[in-house]
Structures are given as C-alpha cells and as structure tokens.
Amino acid sequence: MSNLHAFRLPGPGLALAYVACAGLPLVLALSQNVAPAARWEYAAAAMGMIALLGMAVQFVTSGRFEAVSGKLGIDKIMGFHKLAASWVALAVVLHPLAYIWPTWAQNPELGWLRLHFYMTDPTYRTGVVALGALVVLIASSVLRDRLPWRYEGWRGVHVVLGLVAVFGGLHHAIAVGRFSAQGPVALLWWGIGAAVLMVMLTLYGWRWVRLHRQPWRLASVTKRADRMWELDIQPAPGTPALPYQAGQFVWMTEGTRRFPLFDHPFSIADSPARAGLSLLIKEAGDFTDHIGALPEGRTIGIDGPYGEFSLQAHDPKSVLLIGGGVGIAPVLGILRDMVARGDKRPVRLAYAVGSEPNFACLDEMRAATRTLDLQLWLTCEDGASAPDILAGRLTQERLRAMLAGLDPAQTKALICGPGPMVVAVSDALLDLGLPMANVIYERFDYATGAKSRQDRVRSRNIMAVGGGVAALVAGFAVLA
C-alpha cells in the first residue's frame, strides 16, 4: 500500500490520462485497414470502443486505488465515478442506435427491423447482455436507497454486473467489431481484460489475504455519545503499524467476515503519534448497530489508509476544523495529532450536533484549548445547557466570527459532516472570502443530495472530460 501511496496523480493529470486512455483504441483503429463505411458507422464504432474502455476504467475510480484517488479524495473520485458512468451508459446505448440511424431516417420500419435484428441475433448476444447489465447496474445504483437490499448485497451485485458488462462488451468487440476483431485494437482488448482481472485479484484476492495475514485486535470499546462508540484497535503481533496522516480513513471488517466486500469506511480519529488506531463509530445500520457490543480481543481487518482529508495534504497557515455529528471523527483525529505534535498554528474548531447527547469528547477538546492556539465553537440545534455551547446551527454569522483575525487566503477549512451541513458551510465560507481550493470536505455518504457551489464546479470540470471524450468520437468519425 505504501508504494502505491508514493504515486498519486493530481486532478488535471488524471483528466488528461482519462482522455488519452479513451482515445487509445481510436488511434489504434485509425491505423487499421477496414472496409469503408458511413460516418455514422464510424461514430457508432467509436462510441462502442470508448464505452468499453470507460467501463474498464470505472473499476479503478471506485476510491480503492490511492494512485488514482489519493490526490482527489473520496468525495471527488466518487463524483467522477458517478458522472463518468452516465457518459459510458450514453455511449453504450447510442452505439447500436447510431448504426441503425441512417436506415431509420430513410425508412423507420426498416430501422426498427434492423434494431430488432441486432438485439436478437445470437452474433450480437454478448453485446446485448453487456448493455442489459449496464442498464440494471445504473438503475440499481440510482435506486440504491430505495431497494430492500443490504449495502453489501448491493455492492456485490454492482461488482458482478460491472464484470458482466465489461467482459460481455470485450467479447462482443473481439467477435464482431469492425476495428476490434483483429490487429492492435483486439490486442488492446485482451490487455484490458487482463487488467480488469488484475484489479479484481488485487481488490478481492491480495487484499483479502492481507486482511487475514495482518490482523488487528480490538483493545477496547468506549461509549462516547448517544449511539456512538470509540474503538481502540491495535495491530496483532506480527502486523506492521499503519503509516497514516491524521484525518485519513480505513476500510474495516471484523471477525470471520474479513473479506473486502464486507468492509466499511471509517475515519481515523487518532494521531499517528499514538500506537494503533482509534475509530469513532455511530450506529447507522446493519454493521454499525452492534459495534458497541463487540468483545475485546475481536479480530479486526484494516485496509488503508485512504483519502486526503489531512493537514499534511493541504498544509495551511491557519485552520478551520468543522465537524457535524459523527463527522467529528476525522476532525478529532487532526486535533489529537495537533496536540501530540504541539502544533502552533491558529486553529478554530466548530462542532455542530442536533442534540446535546450527540456531543463526543467535549472535555478533551476543551482541554486542547490550553495547549493549542485553539478556539472552540460548539453548536447544538436543540438548545444548550453549558455556557460554551451555542444554541442553533453553524450559521454564516458564526463562521464569520470564527474567521476573525485569520487571513481567509491563508486559511484552509476541513469540513466533515452530513451532506446538507457540508453544502451550507462550504458555500458560506466561499461567501466569506475563502478561495474554493481552501475549502476541503468529505462526506460519509455517496448518495446524491444537494450540491455545493464547489460540487457544481467539480461537475462542470468532470463534464468537460466527458466533452473531450465526445470530441474524440466526432474526430474519429471525421478522420476514419
């Protein structure tokens, strides 16, 4: 894992690499001699090839490869994964339609007949299976919250459908592709198939073995707030320590279910200066509901660290740390690390909860004000009983007061909490003069919800990558 961490591509580099990858089969196809065809057919072939490559790339943009997502963080890479899925799906659907379009434009009845032939003739069956798998995969992702499946079940189905789509597509391309049946493009597809298998072996083979060969042990479980537990996890004898930055997260499994499909992401609420790891976990569903009842000594699987939610990744002159609910976990880790290192930077910490029993580790935070240049802003929506707790939400006025005495251009905000809070606080900080690059956030849920201004800029940037891919299709149709 540490070797992978040494190499992390930045966002623009990743965007360029993506467009270059998407263009590779097209460039190779241009070098091949094939029977001449109409421009629409070239466009259809280009969409098929680009969709196939795009499907394969989706396997490494799921947040599990630090070389790909390390510089971006989980929030951005998942945003990319979801938007890229939309243009891959569009290309897959348009691929057969573009073949029949000229026929359909002249004679719709004949066009439908041709489409029916493509959909039912055994020659095209693996392509149709790939298309079907992709449609079900995307529908089950969009409807995930409404499906009566456990998250692990959905995740397993997602992986299997992804494999059916990519290998069905590869077989279809090599069996019937105008450019893909032989020559360098066919070789590329064999290589892509091997690469996807390698990714699967890494994710579910090598990491599975490592979860078993390098186990951790639960040293203690302590209740920190209402339905919130702190787990102290220590490496078992022979397991190496985890080199991480405070604020990063790990994927955790426990007991005999130490298989990567069953793991869950949790931020490290700890400082690397202390041995082992501490996780602050809120009961939220099937896996976390029994977390407080785990017996001491329980075997734990840890895979990580992941993410760029850390001071080291951003190195600000002054810091706003903002946590909402259990989003305090990585913030607490960063604070504990600042205390451990005697960090002298000005730091303002805001901790927002719905009701007072949800506050965790307040005494520890109050104690940190005595050793750090730290101001605490505690807010509770349901009202407050202690003098240092403010009733209500973390409003723009409160954020303005937090920023007093700090230079917004030199200050970076690290925000973690529920989606709506992250959106409101992130937008408010931009209004208060923080540059967008200085507002860093991590959400604990990949589900789509309200978007912050930064989310919209990210979406536009990602769609620009999609635009680059569309330009490749158009260029190929003209040049081929």
Ligand SMILES: Cc1cc2nc3c(=O)[nH]c(=O)nc-3n(C[C@H](O)[C@H](O)[C@H](O)COP(=O)(O)OP(=O)(O)OC[C@H]3O[C@@H](n4cnc5c(N)ncnc54)[C@H](O)[C@@H]3O)c2cc1C
């Ligand atoms: C980067 C990151 C860091 C996180 N850090 C913490 C933390 O420090 N403390 C904490 O209490 N929670 C944290 N979470 C949230 C935590 O992972 C979920 O609450 C937990 O996985 C819920 O699992 P469950 O089976 O108990 O609940 P479920 O009812 O199965 O899931 C509730 C929701 O949690 C999400 N979720 C469930 N399983 C997974 C999974 N395997 N991978 C990704 N998302 C999943 C889904 O959005 C799901 O709708 C973090 C999430 C992310 C993405």
